Amino acid sequence: MKKILITGATGQIGSELTIALRENYGSANVVAVGHKKPASSELTQFGPYCQLDVRDAIALHQLVEENNCDTIFHLAALLSAVAEEKPQQAWDINMNGLINVLEISRLHHCAVFFPSSIAAFGPGAPAMDTPQDTVQRPTSLYGITKVSGELLCDYYYHRFAVDTRGLRYPGLVSSKALPGGGTTDYAVDIFYAAIKTRHYDCFLHADTQLDMMYMPDAINAAIKLMTADSQRLRHRNAFNVTAMSFTPQQLAAEIQKHISEFTISYSIDPVRQAIADSWPKHMNDSAARAEWDWQAEYNLAAMVEDMLAKIAAKCGNK
Numbered sequence: 001m002k003k004i005l006i007t008g009a010t011g012q013i014g015s016e017l018t019i020a021l022r023e024n025y026g027s028a029n030v031v032a033v034g035h036k037k038p039a040s041s042e043l044t045q046f047g048p049y050c051q052l053d054v055r056d057a058i059a060l061h062q063l064v065e066e067n068n069c070d071t072i073f074h075l076a077a078l079l080s081a082v083a084e085e086k087p088q089q090a091w092d093i094n095m096n097g098l099i100n101v102l103e104i105s106r107l108h109h110c111a112v113f114f115p116s117s118i119a120a121f122g123p124g125a126p127a128m129d130t131p132q133d134t135v136q137r138p139t140s141l142y143g144i145t146k147v148s149g150e151l152l153c154d155y156y157y158h159r160f161a162v163d164t165r166g167l168r169y170p171g172l173v174s175s176k177a178l179p180g181g182g183t184t185d186y187a188v189d190i191f192y193a194a195i196k197t198r199h200y201d202c203f204l205h206a207d208t209q210l211d212m213m214y215m216p217d218a219i220n221a222a223i224k225l226m227t228a229d230s231q232r233l234r235h236r237n238a239f240n241v242t243a244m245s246f247t248p249q250q251l252a253a254e255i256q257k258h259i260s261e262f263t264i265s266y267s268i269d270p271v272r273q274a275i276a277d278s279w280p281k282h283m284n285d286s287a288a289r290a291e292w293d294w295q296a297e298y299n300l301a302a303m304v305e306d307m308l309a310k311i312a313a314k315c316g317n318k
Helices: 013-026 057-067 080-085 089-108 143-159 187-197 215-226 250-255 271-277 285-290 301-316
Strands: 002-008 032-036 049-051 071-074 111-117 128-130 162-171 171-173 199-202 212-215 244-246 263-266
Touching: 002 013, 002 162, 013 032, 013 071, 013 215, 032 057, 057 089, 057 215, 071 089, 071 215, 080 089, 080 143, 080 271, 089 143, 089 162, 111 143, 128 187, 143 162, 162 215, 171 215, 187 199, 187 250, 187 301, 212 215, 212 301, 215 285, 244 250, 244 301, 250 263, 250 301
Parallel strands: 002 032, 002 071, 032 049, 071 111, 111 162, 171 212, 199 263
Antiparallel strands: 212 244
């Protein structure tokens, strides 16, 4: 990677991945792209930033050409809960945005990173120790776009030799980016509630177990995969990766070790609960470990301790 473009740079993953890549490759060599003005000035002050819609193929093509990009991290997408509210728009953004990126990469010989998700599975897949290769029949629109994206990336690799690579991310927990309409957003919201009000009302059942990952591991996984030896990659798109698996009740209990007065209640959102119930509880990431030496650094205890410290500092609490 020499000159990198990141779509969805203002999102949960993009805002942190942009900073990490600029630290590794130089600020001038990482072009951030978002559909809106960034909430943080970090993206605009310390490197190039361009506001555009990924569905605008002409503008995207011009940006890649002008900056001589050789790698694209394509993160722009509508997430699970929002996609259920706006399915046509989600399909338009998630799929037409991706095919624009793949076509531009074919023309300019760019490598492509595409993040898939646990949403790419469905209720027919094994919920525990979900294999790398198994049935994928998702019941959410977001999941459908992720499976379609995986297949499209595979097609461009086999048909046009585009160096496509991807991960199936679990739920992601970030201390920097605010929730953006995902089913696992409770695992971020809960920390703000713990710091500010000492109580959280969760939209998922107490025993809803899901795969999760702390953002520093998610960023490391993306960079590590894109710099891995291509000769070792048998799967390419999209590797299961995981770090921990827990329920809202277990997360609350871990927070209570640090904030004893913290309490949790439950007001179930049927849409997000149905989505969560269709997802794996824990994925098998042995393929990622074998093919590019993947290993997470954060477990539940380490993540909670770090999140509480960072959210407290962010909210002005000691």
